[in-house]
Amino acid sequence: MMIRIILLSALFMSLSGLTQAITQNIRGKVVDAESKYPLVGTKLKVTTITDKTVGAVCNENGEFVIESVPIGKQIISVNSIGYTTREVVVILTSGKETIITIELEEEGITGEEVVIEGKKRGEVSNEMATVSSQSFSVEETNRYAGSRGDPARMMANYAGATGTDDSRNDLVIRGNSPLGVIYRIEGVSIPNPNHFAVAGSTGGPVSILNNKFLDNSDFFMSAFPAEYGNSTSGVFDLRLRNGNNSNHEFTGQFGFLGTEVLFEGPLSSKTKASYLIMGRYSTLTLMDKVGFQYGTDAVPTYGDGAFKFNFPLKKGGQLSFWGMGGASSIDILISDQTELAQDAFGEQDRDQYFGSEMLVSGLTYRKSFNRNLYFKATVAYAQQGQFTDHRYILRSLNAENQWEYKADPFNMMGYRYDIGTGSVYVSLNQKIKKKHVIKYGLNVDAYTMSLVDSIRTNITDSTSSYYYRWNYSPSAPSYMIQPFIQWKYKINRRLTLNAGVHSQYFTLSNSISPAEPRLGLKYEVDDRSMLAVGGGLHSQAHPLYVYGYQLQGNTAPHNLDVDFTRSLHGVVSYSRRFKKSMIFKTEIYYQSLYNVPVEATPSSFSLLNQGSGFARFFPDTLVNEGTGRNIGIEFTVQKYFDNSFFFMTTTSLYDSRYTGSDGVERSTDFNGNYIFNLLGGKEFKVGKQDKNTIAIGMKVTYAGGMRYGNVNFAMTDSLKEIVFLDEGYNENRFRDYFRLDLKVNYTLNSPKVTHEFGLDLVNVLGTDNILGLTYTPNSPTLTAERNQLGFLPIFYYKIDFKVAAGKRNTDP
Numbered sequence: 001m002m003i004r005i006i007l008l009s010a011l012f013m014s015l016s017g018l019t020q021a022i023t024q025n026i027r028g029k030v031v032d033a034e035s036k037y038p039l040v041g042t043k044l045k046v047t048t049i050t051d052k053t054v055g056a057v058c059n060e061n062g063e064f065v066i067e068s069v070p071i072g073k074q075i076i077s078v079n080s081i082g083y084t085t086r087e088v089v090v091i092l093t094s095g096k097e098t099i100i101t102i103e104l105e106e107e108g109i110t111g112e113e114v115v116i117e118g119k120k121r122g123e124v125s126n127e128m129a130t131v132s133s134q135s136f137s138v139e140e141t142n143r144y145a146g147s148r149g150d151p152a153r154m155m156a157n158y159a160g161a162t163g164t165d166d167s168r169n170d171l172v173i174r175g176n177s178p179l180g181v182i183y184r185i186e187g188v189s190i191p192n193p194n195h196f197a198v199a200g201s202t203g204g205p206v207s208i209l210n211n212k213f214l215d216n217s218d219f220f221m222s223a224f225p226a227e228y229g230n231s232t233s234g235v236f237d238l239r240l241r242n243g244n245n246s247n248h249e250f251t252g253q254f255g256f257l258g259t260e261v262l263f264e265g266p267l268s269s270k271t272k273a274s275y276l277i278m279g280r281y282s283t284l285t286l287m288d289k290v291g292f293q294y295g296t297d298a299v300p301t302y303g304d305g306a307f308k309f310n311f312p313l314k315k316g317g318q319l320s321f322w323g324m325g326g327a328s329s330i331d332i333l334i335s336d337q338t339e340l341a342q343d344a345f346g347e348q349d350r351d352q353y354f355g356s357e358m359l360v361s362g363l364t365y366r367k368s369f370n371r372n373l374y375f376k377a378t379v380a381y382a383q384q385g386q387f388t389d390h391r392y393i394l395r396s397l398n399a400e401n402q403w404e405y406k407a408d409p410f411n412m413m414g415y416r417y418d419i420g421t422g423s424v425y426v427s428l429n430q431k432i433k434k435k436h437v438i439k440y441g442l443n444v445d446a447y448t449m450s451l452v453d454s455i456r457t458n459i460t461d462s463t464s465s466y467y468y469r470w471n472y473s474p475s476a477p478s479y480m481i482q483p484f485i486q487w488k489y490k491i492n493r494r495l496t497l498n499a500g501v502h503s504q505y506f507t508l509s510n511s512i513s514p515a516e517p518r519l520g521l522k523y524e525v526d527d528r529s530m531l532a533v534g535g536g537l538h539s540q541a542h543p544l545y546v547y548g549y550q551l552q553g554n555t556a557p558h559n560l561d562v563d564f565t566r567s568l569h570g571v572v573s574y575s576r577r578f579k580k581s582m583i584f585k586t587e588i589y590y591q592s593l594y595n596v597p598v599e600a601t602p603s604s605f606s607l608l609n610q611g612s613g614f615a616r617f618f619p620d621t622l623v624n625e626g627t628g629r630n631i632g633i634e635f636t637v638q639k640y641f642d643n644s645f646f647f648m649t650t651t652s653l654y655d656s657r658y659t660g661s662d663g664v665e666r667s668t669d670f671n672g673n674y675i676f677n678l679l680g681g682k683e684f685k686v687g688k689q690d691k692n693t694i695a696i697g698m699k700v701t702y703a704g705g706m707r708y709g710n711v712n713f714a715m716t717d718s719l720k721e722i723v724f725l726d727e728g729y730n731e732n733r734f735r736d737y738f739r740l741d742l743k744v745n746y747t748l749n750s751p752k753v754t755h756e757f758g759l760d761l762v763n764v765l766g767t768d769n770i771l772g773l774t775y776t777p778n779s780p781t782l783t784a785e786r787n788q789l790g791f792l793p794i795f796y797y798k799i800d801f802k803v804a805a806g807k808r809n810t811d812p
Contacts, residue, residue, distance in 0.1 A: 022691050022749050024092040026066040026100070027246065030058050030078060033103040033127055034429050034437045034488075037368040038062025038316070042080040042104070061316075071691060071749050073641070078102055087580070089641070091139055093747065094691075095754030095800030096249055099242070101215075106434055107493075126218055126237065128225035128439065128486045128498050130520025131534035131571040132587060134158055135218050138211045143641065143681060145699040146741035146762055148257065148794060150207040151236065155219055159587070159634035159650040161234075162675050162703060164612040165771055166739070166763070166789035169194065170203030172612070172670045173221050173234040174589060175630040175656025178202045179611035180233025180540060183209075185240065186322070186364045187376065187425035189230070189445065191384035195302040195328035197356045198614050199386045199417045200543030208304045208326040208358065212251060212262050213278055215241035222589055223534035223569040226484045226500025226518040227427070227441065232540045232567040232593065240322050242310040243276030248803040251278075255758075255796025258302075259283050265803070272312050279305040302328035316368055323361030330354055335393050335409050349720055349777050351409050353389040358382070362423070374429040382421040389414045392459055397778050410462040415453035415470065419544055422446040422477075437488040445480040447508070449473065451548040459720060469618065472548030472557055478508035480541065486518075494524040498534075504564075506541050511563045513539040532573040539564035542597065542607065549619060559597075563624045565607065566595040581642035588633045593658075596626030602662040604709075604726040609658070609669040613772075628658035628668065647680030660726075667730045672704030672737075681743070697743040705734040706772055716782050721775050734770040734785075739763050753801040762792040 030042040038061050045055040048070050056064040066076070071092045078086045083104040090098050105127070126133070136154060147154040152169040155161050164170045170178040181202045183190050191197075194204025218237040220228060228235045248265030260280035267273035281303040288299045304326030311319045332352040362380025369375065391409035398404050427441030453470040486500035498520040505512045518536035525531055541564055548557045568591065575585040597607040600621040608628045610617045632654025639647050656671040681697030709724035709732065716723045742764050748755040763769075769788040776784040 022071050022094045022751055023068040024071050024094060024097060026069055026074075026076065026090060026092070026098045028064060028098075028100040028102060029062045030064065030080065030102045030104060031062055031368070032083075032371060033105045034431050035368050035371055035374040036103075036366065036429075037371045037374070039080045039083065039104060042078060042083075045077045045079075046074050047077075048074065072685070072693075073644075076102075078104065080104055082107060093754040093800060094749040094751055095802070096251070097244055097247060097802075099244060106431075126220075126225060126227070127437065128227065128488055128500065128520075129218070129220065130223070130225075130496075130498050130522050131532050131573045132160070132222035132589070133218060133220045133224070135216060137216045138214060139641070142211065143646070143695070143697060144679060145681070145697040145743035145760065146739075148207075148760060148762075149211045151209055151211070151214070151217070151219075151238075152203065152207065157648065157650070157677055157679055157699065159585075159636045159652050159675075159677075160221055160589075160632070160654075162652075162672065164203075164670065164706075166769070167205050168203045168613070169205075169207060170201065170612045171234065174591065174632060174652075175654055175668060175670050176233035176591075177608050177611040177668075177670065178233075179543065179607070180231055181236070182228075182231045182234075183236045183238065184228075185238045185324075185360065186320075186362060186378045186380070187427065187441075188362065188378050188380045188423035188443070189421075190360045190380075191358045191382050191419070191421070193324070193358065195304070195326055195356065196300065196330065196354065196614075197358065197384075197386065199545050199616055201611055201613075203612070204356075205300070206257065206302060206328070208324065209238070210260070210278065210280065210304070210306065212260075213240055213276060213306045213308065213324070215239040222591065223518065223520065223536045223571050224538075225498065225520075226486045226502040226516070226536075227439065229443070229482045229484065229502045229504050229516070229538070230480065230540050232538050232565055240306070240308050240320075240324075241276070242308065242320075243274035245272045245274035245310075249800065250803045251798065251800050253796055253798040254283065255798075256283060256794045257796070259286060263803075267309070267311075274310050275308070277305075277307045279303070298330055298332045300328065300330045302326060313367075318366050320364045321361075322364065323359070325357070325359030325361075327357040328355060335391075335405070337403055348775065349393055350412065351391040351393065353391075354387070356384075356386045358384040372431040376425075376427050376429075378423070378425040380423045380425075382423070383418070384421075385416070385418045387414075387416045392462075394460070407462070411456075412459040413453075413455040416450070417452075417470075417545060418450045420448040435490045438486070439488075440485040441483070443480075443482040443484075446477040447480070447544065448477050449544055449548070451545055457552075467552055468550065469552075470545065470548050470550065471555075472550075478506070480507075481505045496522045498522070502538075504539060506564070508544075508547055509541070509561055509563060511541065513537075513564055513566070528578070529576045530574070533571065534573070535568075535570045538567045538569060539595075540567075543611075545616070546597075546607075546619060546622075551620070559619060559622050562597050562622050563595055565593065565597065565624075568592045568594075582639045583636070585636045585638075586634060589631070591630040593628035593630075594626075595624040596628055596658070597622040597624055598626035598661040599623075600661065602660075604660045604662060604664065604666060604724075604729040606658045606660050606668075612669070623661070626658065626660055628656075630654065630656045641681075641683075644684070645680065645682040648677070649679075650675070650677045652676075662726060664726075667707055669707055669730065671707060671730070675701070675703040677701050687748075691749045693745075693747045695743075695745040695747070699739075699741040699743075701737065701739045703737040705736045706770065707731075707733045708773060711773070711781075711783055713782060716775060720777070722773055722783060734772075737769045737788075738767050739769065740765050740767075753799065756796075756798040756800075758796045758798070760794040762794060763789060764791060766791040 042058040076088045195206040197204045220235045243264030251262040258280040262278035264276040285301045306324035308322040360382035364378045366376045390413040392412040394406040450473040451470040454466045458464040482504040489497040502516040516537040520534040522532040573587045635651045652675040656668045679699035683695045707730040709729035712723045742761040774786040
């Protein structure tokens with residue numbers, strides 16, 4: 001009933017002001033980039049398309065309100081004495097206020113009559129980053145065709161990054177396994193933030209991360225600053241936005257990927273405390289419950305949510321209580337089939353019941369003591385779990401190509417993994433005069449785990465006994481301890497040095513990396529060109545279930561002493577800006593991986609090939625004797641959204657190779673050699689006063705085909721799963737990958753309500769891209785090619801509006 005009243009109110013507000021001029025407010029805060037100290041007296045100015053100028057001046061808390069700004073794209077000019085000037089682009093709609101935090105960098109050199117432009121579009125918030133980094137915003141995840149509002153899928157548009165499976169968002173960065181990617185929120189690492197997450201993976205079909213509660217965030221691909229550890233590939237550094245602390249607002253969305261609601265607003269007009277709460281549930285499940293048929297019984301069920309309560313404290317401190325999580329399940333029942341078919345997620349000899357869940361919640365405290373000192377601390381707890389039950393099917397095809405079942409399905413295998421993580425993060429930023437910034441801190445994670453998996457000795461025999469592959473539940477937690485220190489030195493107005501040291505120690509395997517140096521040097525050739533170099537040593541622990549695995553006949557894990565994988569990164573970068581909205585960038589990189597886990601018995605196995613798809617891996621005894629290397633060059637030409645259109649084209653040429661314990665160098669599973677992306681979009685203003693918009697976008701991807709080896713037919717028939725020979729492994733490849741995506745959005749703005757209708761057409765040409773081989777019993781070759789997703793239309797309708805106005809103080 002409450003939702004009906006809200007929607008009827010929104011409809012009335014939409015119809016009541018169709019001819020009114022529509023404006024919106026821009027509110028926020030301006031702070032020092034390093035110390036987060038509020039910059040009193042900062043001047044902000046917006047020049048509208050009618051050449052009318054509106055602006056504001058920051059109060060004693062660094063806060064501002066720019067009122068009555070016309071909706072649409074606007075550029076804010078920000079100027080504060082002693083700081084670099086900056087321009088910020090915002091997109092205003094009628095249904096939701098725009099609230100932003102703007103960070104300005106202090107001028108390192110004084111007395112020279114030069115104009116220094118501040119942080120440019122696309123540059124990350126972390127001031128210690130030098131190369132191979134990219135910021136992303138909510139607007140970008142919405143604007144890019146095929147991204148589905150997912151940060152990982154959006155990052156696959158950039159040079160050096162690609163996906164492995166259209167049905168998942170695993171991210172391959174410069175030839176590295178997706179296992180090398182980590183996600184962080186408020187300084188702490190979090191479990192895999194995806195539904196249907198297989199143990200040890202970092203991706204999944206549907207992201208729990210919803211761009212509606214994310215703030216602008218950063219992504220690092222190589223040679224990242226010393227603050228980031230336990231990764232050899234990439235880091236998502238995510239920020240959760242605060243709720244509106246002035247007005248109560250509502251967002252609702254109905255679409256293919258879920259039905260969701262979001263509420264935000266002030267908790268107190270005096271303290272400016274705010275709340276943000278959202279939830280989402282699978283639309284397909286809702287429609288299935290009312291009798292809608294999809295042609296398959298394997299309907300994915302999932303739900304997720306997030307919240308953040310932000311409390312400003314006295315003397316400039318802030319305390320936030322936040323959390324996010326989700327749960328998912330799917331039943332893939334081939335025992336209901338009467339004809340030969342292939343389910344998108346299932347093997348062809350068993351019914352599968354699968355589910356996963358994750359939850360993370362924490363408290364974050366931050367305080368700017370003065371212009372030179374900033375403190376941040378987070379305490380969090382995370383829980384993740386996966387479970388499955390496989391039931392074997394005895395059946396065969398008759399002369400009419402129909403399935404004949406010989407017995408009822410029987411239990412063949414099941415597992416349950418539960419991992420809890422308690423995390424603490426503390427950091428201190430200290431500016432020393434204007435040229436030096438030092439940041440030092442500590443991450444500590446405490447892991448508890450219960451890993452249980454059992455399988456029959458003969459999966460085709462219902463009378464055979466079970467044995468444990470995992471039965472590991474240590475009584476004491478294991479700790480990952482990571483101290484770091486970073487130093488930024490502005491040598492002169494064009495040359496900046498970033499240096500640091502990271503260290504990490506993992507008690508479970510007694511692995512230690514005492515000192516991992518990181519170094520970056522950035523030189524501004526002129527006001528438009530930049531040359532940068534970066535390098536560093538990185539190390540990473542492995543998925544926890546790798547340590548707990550035990551061989552048949554053993555009663556204890558046999559890989560507890562596996563050491564870190566280690567990696568040496570080197571990058572050279574050059575970029576040049578054309579005007580203010582267009583950039584050319586190229587990077588050359590080399591990565592040397594060593595200490596990689598491989599099997600003690602000579603084979604082609606390497607942990608560098610694991611981590612994508614829906615399958616776990618079952619390692620034999622591992623030793624840290626493998627190596628790998630990635631080398632490549634990347635080109636990007638990007639025009640940011642300006643003058644109603646944007647485009648980006650990227651080219652990645654690379655070679656990714658590894659050496660297993662048999663001493664043979666091979667291509668990795670992710671060595672596609674080349675990736676080409678072209679994407680762009682155009683926005684058209686329509687309706688009275690040009691207040692509504694139609695946006696169209698497209699994306700074209702062309703990439704090297706997936707690699708595979710020669711099938712070992714005897715072992716495949718015996719184990720009922722694909723097994724490849726060591727000889728010739730990854731020398732074969734499927735045909736090249738091609739996909740065209742289109743996106744259409746219509747946004748209707750009325751005085752206090754915004755309606756948005758969207759249609760994302762994934763693989764609009766229905767191209768048959770090959771994912772890999774799958775085990776197919778009763779087939780002469782025991783294998784069949786499995787295709788990626790075909791044509792997939794994704795629709796949604798979204799509504800934003802103000803539910804009620806809070807009591808606004810006279811100060812912004």
